Amino acid sequence: xxxxxxxxxxxxxxxxxxxxxxxxxxxxxxxxxxxxxxxxxxxxxxxxxxxxxxxxxxxxxxxxxxxxxxxxxxxxxxxxxxxxxxxxxxxxxxxxxxxxxxxxxxxxxxxxxxxxxxxxxxxxxxxxxxxxxxxxxxxxxxxxxxxxxxxxxxxxxxxxxxxxxxxxxxxxxxxxxxxxxxxxxxxxxxxxx
Amino acid sequence: xxxxxxxxxxxxxxxxxxxxxxxxxxxxxxxxxxxxxxxxxxxxxxxxxxxxxxxxxxxxxxxxxxxxxxxxxxxxxxxxxxxxxxxxxxxxxxxxxxxxxxxxxxxxxxxxxxxxxxxxxxxxxxxxxxxxxxxxxxxxxxxxxxxxxxxxxxxxxxxxxxxxxxxxxxxxxxxxxxxxxxxxx
Numbered sequence: 001x002x003x004x005x006x007x008x009x010x011x012x013x014x015x016x017x018x019x020x021x022x023x024x025x026x027x028x029x030x031x032x033x034x035x036x037x038x039x040x041x042x043x044x045x046x047x048x049x050x051x052x053x054x055x056x057x058x059x060x061x062x063x064x065x066x067x068x069x070x071x072x073x074x075x076x077x078x079x080x081x082x083x084x085x086x087x088x089x090x091x092x093x094x095x096x097x098x099x100x101x102x103x104x105x106x107x108x109x110x111x112x113x114x115x116x117x118x119x120x121x122x123x124x125x126x127x128x129x130x131x132x133x134x135x136x137x138x139x140x141x142x143x144x145x146x147x148x149x150x151x152x153x154x155x156x157x158x159x160x161x162x163x164x165x166x167x168x169x170x171x172x173x174x175x176x177x178x179x180x181x182x183x184x185x186x187x188x189x190x191x192x193x
Numbered sequence: 194x195x196x197x198x199x200x201x202x203x204x205x206x207x208x209x210x211x212x213x214x215x216x217x218x219x220x221x222x223x224x225x226x227x228x229x230x231x232x233x234x235x236x237x238x239x240x241x242x243x244x245x246x247x248x249x250x251x252x253x254x255x256x257x258x259x260x261x262x263x264x265x266x267x268x269x270x271x272x273x274x275x276x277x278x279x280x281x282x283x284x285x286x287x288x289x290x291x292x293x294x295x296x297x298x299x300x301x302x303x304x305x306x307x308x309x310x311x312x313x314x315x316x317x318x319x320x321x322x323x324x325x326x327x328x329x330x331x332x333x334x335x336x337x338x339x340x341x342x343x344x345x346x347x348x349x350x351x352x353x354x355x356x357x358x359x360x361x362x363x364x365x366x367x368x369x370x371x372x373x374x375x376x377x378x
Contacts, residue, residue, distance in 0.1 A: 079326040086304035087241065090328035100329065174232065 023063030026155060026190025028074070030057050034156075035188035037076060042178040049088075053106075055080035060110075060190055062155050067121065070113040074186075076106040078129075097170055103131045111135070119143075123159060132168045136161055138186075148191075158187040194371055197265040201363075201373025206265070209258045210368055216251045217291070217346065220244060221339055245302055246312045252295040259288065268373075271362045280352070287349060290342045297335040304328035 028035050037053040058074035078100045081089055093100035110125035119142040127136045138159040145155035164181050165172050172180045196203040202210070227240035270277040302309050303319030304327035310316050324330075356364035367373045 079329065082305060084305055084307075086302055086307060086322075086328045089305060090301065090332055093326075093329055100326070 023061045023066060023069055025193045026060050026062060027193055028056075028058040028060070028188045028190050029154070030055075036186070037074075038185045039182050040185070041182035042176075045176050045178040049083055051081060051083035051089075051092075053078070053080050054082055058108075058188070060157075062190070067115045068113055070110070070123075072108070072110045072123070072125070074108045076108075078104050078106050098130055103129075106130075108136075113140075127163075129163075130168045130170055134167050136163070143187075153192040154189045155192070156187070156189040158185070160185045194374070196374065197261075197268060198374040199266050199269050200375070201268050201367045202371065203265070203374050204371040205261060206258075207368060207371055209254060209261070213251065213254060213258065213291075214346070216247055216254075217342065220248055220251065221343055223247075224339065242310070245298075245309050248295060248298050249309055249311045249317050252299065255291055255295060268367060271364050272356065272360065283345070283349060283352070287342075287345050290338055290345055293338040294335060294342055297331045297338060300324075300331035301328050301335060304331065 033054075035056070035058075037056055039051050039053075040048050041051075043049050053076050055077035056074055058072065060070065060072035062070050078098055079093060081093060081098070081100075083089055083092065092098055095102075106127070106129045108125050108127050110123055112124045113121055114124075115121040121140055123138045123140045125136060125138070126133050138161040140157055140159035143156040143158055146153070148154050161184050162181055163184055166180060194203065195205045197206050223240060223244050227236065227244060230237050230240060270280050272280070299309065299317070300321060303317075303322050304324070306319045306322040308316040308318045321327075353365045353368070356362050357366070363373060
């Protein structure tokens with residue numbers, strides 16, 4: 001009896017570091033678009049412009065037993081910007097703002113995660129936009145996870161942050177101060193590999 | 194009077210030609226001016242509204258023009274064999290570039306699936322949208338094709354003056370006066 005328990009305990013102890021080292025890899029479900037990157041920016045201080053980046057890919061590692069080791073990487077096709085108005089999209093992508101022909105890709109690579117509560121935390125990382133890389137902090141939340149109806153296993157998260165556009169060399173000086181920053185909201189599901 | 198003949202252009206073709214010429218030059222000037230407007234200019238919304246409305250009407254007129262040209266007899270080209278060959282090539286190129294400018298312009302505004310409002314009267318629906326980077330690429334094509342069209346149109350006008358002043362033939366007069374359709378050469 002004692003011997004059995006001891007072996008089980010030893011085996012568990014031996015496997016523990018292994019399980020920690022093998023945090024599950026997830027790929028963001030871009031194919032079925034269970035993933036959104038949205039932004040919200042003031043229009044003249046009167047209302048908001050809402051937009052999305054439709055095309056992006058990414059992956060993350062997630063281990064509920066070792067949250068500090070969580071990491072995520074996302075690559076965004078900047079030209080997929082959509083604010084439901086073609087001429088405005090063309091203008092935002094032009095040299096006046098995002099210069100998408102020069103900088104067609106934006107990316108986020110996490111550098112750390114700090115849990116702040118049940119299913120919540122602060123994700124830090126490097127955001128590259130308009131050719132400029134800046135460290136940012138995102139408030140993130142674990143929404144849910146588990147088996148999906150099609151034989152896969154998923155985890156879903158959301159996060160948001162506010163960007164000062166001048167930090168990315170995007171000149172908003174011609175516009176009212178309320179338009180100088182934008183809110184970024186990201187929500188996605190990842191499928192375990 | 195209205196119809197073309199092998200001797201000259203009818204009034205319909207003449208009117209289409211000069212209305213198109215006016216619209217094309219006007220749209221080029223308007224387009225160049227409006228793309229330089231600042232966000233706070235009072236014409237920032239209105240100028241594109243005019244540009245798109247006139248442009249879509251010109252697209253309709255140009256389709257009509259090609260149909261008319263195909264169902265009507267074509268006046269015999271004047272000048273030497275080489276001149277006639279160059280004229281046919283030049284005119285073919287003009288049609289091609291006109292449609293390139295018009296269609297690329299249409300593809301800018303319809304890139305996100307929105308239609309184009311023509312003078313608040315009716316909407317031309319979007320047929321092709323969401324191509325990768327559609328608005329920007331169509332915009333580039335629109336800009337360069339518009340310049341190509343201006344250069345071709347200048348060459349077209351210079352050739353007409355050359356026929357009128359230097360060769361002394363009826364090429365230019367035929368595009369002004371529909372009576373040539375009836376007169377025997």
